[in-house]
Amino acid sequence: MRHRMQSYGGLSSIMEVLILILSMVLVRLSIAWWILPLLAQRKLRKKGFGGPTPSFPLGNIVEMKMKRDVSEASSLKQLITHDFHSRVFPYFAEWQKLHGKVFIYWLGTEPFLYIADPEFLKKMSVMAQGKNWGKPSVFKLDRKPMFGNGLLMTEGDEWVQRRHVITPAFSPSSLKEMTNIMVESTKRMLTKWVDLTSSGHAEVDVECEITATSGQIIAQSSFGISPPECTKVLEKLRALQVALFKSDRCVGVPYNNFMYPKHTLEAKRLGNEIDDLVMSFIMKRRKSVDTGNESRDLLGVLIQESHAEDNKRQRKKLATRELVDECKTFVFGGHETTALALTWTLFLLALYPERQKQLREEIEEVVGDKEFEVAMLAGLKKMGMVMNEVLRLYSPAPNVQRQARGDICVNDVMIPDGTNIWIDVVSMHHDPTLWGDDVNEFKPERFDGDSQGGCKHKMGFLPFGFGGRMCIGRNLMMMEYKIVLSLILSRFSFSLSPNYCHSPTIMLSLRPACGLPLIMQPL
C-alpha cells in the first residue's frame, strides 16, 4: 500500500514538472508569437499607423477570407471592367478606406505593414540599404518547395554574390542567342492553332497554350531542356502552385502545416519530384562540362561557377542544392509572368480590335517578310506602349514583399527590425490620384515618350519591382513578349469567345481564373 502511494507521489511530481515545462513553453511561445509583435504594433500605432484589430492566433485571416468569399460570389456575373482591385484584394480595398494607404494587418501572428503609397515607399527605400531588405521568413518557409533558396528568396551577401554571378546570363549577347528558340517555339504553337482552326475548332484557350510555350522557351534557352522533357517539370510546377496557393492554408499561423497536412505533404512530394527531375538535367550538363562541351546559357554559367568553387566537398554539396533552387526559380519565374503578360495583352487586344490593327501595321512596317532580328524590336514602339499599359492594368506580379532586416526610420517613425512589408502594386497601378480619372481605361498612349506613363510618382509604376532587387529577367521578358506577340498578330486575328468569364484572380500571380478562350481567325 505504502509502495503504491509512493509511486502515486512520484507520478504526480512528474506530472507537476511536465505541467511546469508545458506552461513555460506556452508562455515563451505567446511572448514570441504574440506579445512581442503586439508591442511592436502598439509602438507603430502610437506613431499613427492604424489597421484592423487582430485576434489570436489567426490575426485578420478570418476577416480576409470572409471578404474574399463575398467578393468572389458577387463577381461571378461581373461585367468586363479593368477596375478590379476591390475584387482581388477586397480586404485591402476596405481597410484602405478606413486606415489610409499605409496600415498594419496580421497574417496569423505575423504583423504586416501594408503600403499602397509610393511616397512612403520611396522614403522607406531611401532609408533602407539594399541589404536591409529581406524576404519575409514566413513566406520563404512556406514557398520552399517551389523556390528553395533561389535568387528570389536569398538575402544579404549571399544575394549580392548570386545576383553578380547570374547577371551575365541576361546580357544582350546571351539574349540574342535565345531569339531562334523563341521564334521556333512560337511557330510550333501557331502551327497547332492553324491545325485546330482548320479542323473546325476556332476556340483556343490561349492562356494554357502560351504558358506551355513560354515554359518551353525558358527551359530550352536557359537550361537546354528540350520540350518533351520540360513538360513534366512544368506540369509538376503548376500542380505545386495549385497546392501552395489555391487553398487557405493560414500562412502566418504557428504550425499551420499541421492544420493542413494533405496540402503540406502534397507540396513537399511535388517539390521533391521536381528536385529529382531538375537534378537529372544538371547531372547531364555537368558531364558535358567535363567533356568541354559547355554552352554559356544560364545553367552553363551556374555550373561553371559551382565548379570554380567546389574544391571542398561541403561547398560542392551546397552548390548542387543552389543549382536546383535556381533552376526551379528561373523556370517558374521566367515563364509564368511572361505568359500572363501576353495572355492579358491578347485579352485586351481582343476587346479593342482597332489596337490589333494598329500593331499589325507596325509589325508589317518594322518586320515585314524578313526573319526576326533582335535589332528590329526597338522599332516596335506602339507594341512597347501596349506592353507597359498591360503591365500597369493587369500586372502579373500583383504585390512585392519585404522584411526589414534592421530598423528603418520613415517620417520619424522607426519601423522595427523584422517587420514584414506588403506592397500592393495592383492598388498603386489603379490609383486615380496617381494616374488620373482615366486610370481604369486601356490607353497605351499614356506611355508615348514617357516610361512612367504619366504617373505622378516615379514609384507608382512597379511592374518589375524596385531598387536593386528589380526583376533580373525583364529584358528577356520584353524580347520574348515582342517576338511572340508579333508572330501571333501576323498569323491570326482574334476576338473574345462568348465562353470567356472575366475573373482576374490571384494565385501568386494575377491570372484569368477561367483561362482565356479566344476565337482565332487565321489571316
Ligand code: HEM
Ligand atoms: C512580365 C514578366 C515579369 C514580371 C511582371 C516580373 C516581375 C518581377 C518582380 C515584381 C520582381 C521583384 C520581386 C521582389 O522584389 O520581391 C521580380 C524579380 C525576379 N524575377 Fe521577374 N518578372 C517577369 C519576368 C521574369 C523573367 C522572364 C525571369 C527569368 C528569366 C524572371 C526572374 C526573376 C527573378 C529571378 C527575380 C528575383 C530577382 C532578385 O531578387 O534579385 N522574371 N520579377
